[in-house]
Amino acid sequence: MRGPHDLGGVDGFGPVAPEAKEPIFHAPWEKRALGVVLANGAINEWTIDQSRAKRESLSPVAYWSMSYYEIWLAAMAELLKERGLVSLSELATGHSAGNARKIAGRKLNASEIPAVLAGGSSYMHPAGKQARFSVGDRIMTVAQTHGGHTRLPGYATGKPGVIRAVRGNFSFADASARGDKAAADWLYSVQFKASELWSSDGGDTVCIDLWEPYLEAT
Amino acid sequence: MAHDGHDHDEHEGSELSPIALRVKALESLLTEKGFIDPAAVDAIIETYEHKIGPRNGTRVVARAWTDPSFADWLKRDATAAIASLGYTGRQGEHMVALFNTPELHNMVVCTLCSCYPWPVLGLPPVWYKSPPYRSRAVKEPREVLREFGVIVPKDKEVRVWDSTAEIRYLVIPERPDGTGHMSEDELAALVTRDSMIGTGVVAI
Numbered sequence: 339m340r341g342p343h344d345l346g347g348v349d350g351f352g353p354v355a356p357e358a359k360e361p362i363f364h365a366p367w368e369k370r371a372l373g374v375v376l377a378n379g380a381i382n383e384w385t386i387d388q389s390r391a392k393r394e395s396l397s398p399v400a401y402w403s404m405s406y407y408e409i410w411l412a413a414m415a416e417l418l419k420e421r422g423l424v425s426l427s428e429l430a431t432g433h434s435a436g437n438a439r440k441i442a443g444r445k446l447n448a449s450e451i452p453a454v455l456a457g458g459s460s461y462m463h464p465a466g467k468q469a470r471f472s473v474g475d476r477i478m479t480v481a482q483t484h485g486g487h488t489r490l491p492g493y494a495t496g497k498p499g500v501i502r503a504v505r506g507n508f509s510f511a512d513a514s515a516r517g518d519k520a521a522a523d524w525l526y527s528v529q530f531k532a533s534e535l536w537s538s539d540g541g542d543t544v545c546i547d548l549w550e551p552y553l554e555a556t
Numbered sequence: 557m558a559h560d561g562h563d564h565d566e567h568e569g570s571e572l573s574p575i576a577l578r579v580k581a582l583e584s585l586l587t588e589k590g591f592i593d594p595a596a597v598d599a600i601i602e603t604y605e606h607k608i609g610p611r612n613g614t615r616v617v618a619r620a621w622t623d624p625s626f627a628d629w630l631k632r633d634a635t636a637a638i639a640s641l642g643y644t645g646r647q648g649e650h651m652v653a654l655f656n657t658p659e660l661h662n663m664v665v666c667t668l669c670s671c672y673p674w675p676v677l678g679l680p681p682v683w684y685k686s687p688p689y690r691s692r693a694v695k696e697p698r699e700v701l702r703e704f705g706v707i708v709p710k711d712k713e714v715r716v717w718d719s720t721a722e723i724r725y726l727v728i729p730e731r732p733d734g735t736g737h738m739s740e741d742e743l744a745a746l747v748t749r750d751s752m753i754g755t756g757v758v759a760i
Contacts, residue, residue, distance in 0.1 A: 346694045354692065373598065428585050432582070456644050459649065493695075
């Protein structure tokens with residue numbers, strides 16, 4: 339889906355503006371936003387890809403004008419509402435109007451946080467079928483993506499590339515965004531010549547991590 | 557207005573901003589619902605404010621510069637090599653190290669969102685998550701690098717890595733000349749965050 343998030347190669351956003359001596363957080367609410375979004379992930383009511391899909395469904399005007407923490411918060415509030423876990427009026431008052439249904443996951447305690455953060459969660463699955471491609475194979479990316487969440491950037495659709503690395507059998511983002519946590523497919527780093535992606539000269543390249551269903555043999 | 561522990565650095569006497577109020581409401585609602593514990597939120601903040609940051613990445617780079625067997629391990633299995641220094645976890649579960657050479661300059665972006673190797677670099681800076689960098693890094697990397705003060709010679713390849721999956725990339729910058737006498741600690745102190753994203757180089 340070429341939503342507002344699919345920014346690679348889009349013109350008109352102006353210069354990059356690094357901030358000298360940038361603080362880790364720009365306001366106290368950003369700290370709470372980070373902590374709340376991360377802690378609430380453990381209720382296990384959606385996958386990381388469902389989160390990303392929800393962020394991408396914000397209107398372009400909203401997406402491009404919000405800070406990244408605002409985008410996270412807006413998407414999380416939508417997911418909570420969609421799953422019937424909170425209501426609009428509860429979000430407004432900040433108080434619960436009644437018991438929520440039982441959540442799929444659980445509440446994290448403070449004492450668990452160091453281990454949870456240091457542990458992370460592996461996205462690799464045991465390999466099922468054989469990988470279709472090997473390093474050095476020439477591929478073409480699919481020209482059309484489906485309407486849902488995908489990690490094939492718009493700028494890399496319908497382009498020729500070369501398999502640079504076989505990363506493993508990874509949770510497949512497009513399926514995970516539909517709630518299918520079991521789906522996995524082979525992930526590759528695919529190298530593209532900048533001259534194939536844009537009308538640029540020279541030998542510069544772009545490497546993109548792409549799942550097998552995005553690729554066709556040439 | 558009354559202050560609670562979380563908002564003491566807001567301006568004295570001023571109202572909280574609309575977004576700060578929304579976050580506060582959200583946190584209290586989710587706490588009442590039994591989904592989150594504010595003490596867990598505090599612990600998460602503490603981790604990313606004080607424990608995890610680009611200093612971790614500088615240790616990885618300095619070790620790679622001084623220990624060829626570590627550099628080799630980093631090339632073969634960056635996740636394990638980095639874990640041996642104690643840096644693991646969320647947003648760094650599947651690490652790949654990209655070695656800059658005299659012929660190759662690597663640079664990392666996430667055009668689709670904000671993917672970034674948290675265990676070694678901490679939380680991403682705002683510019684990394686913002687539309688100008690995300691849109692331009694893949695299309696005109698040399699111009700973006702120039703704005704960061706990095707001029708890459710014409711005959712050197714610029715290779716941009718778009719982090720579209722759960723692989724997280726750490727750039728190992730080139731070790732500057734004239735640092736042969738330096739200790740691992742001294743070398744680590746030279747390494748900048750931007751040099752590990754690929755928007756900087758290390759100089760003495």
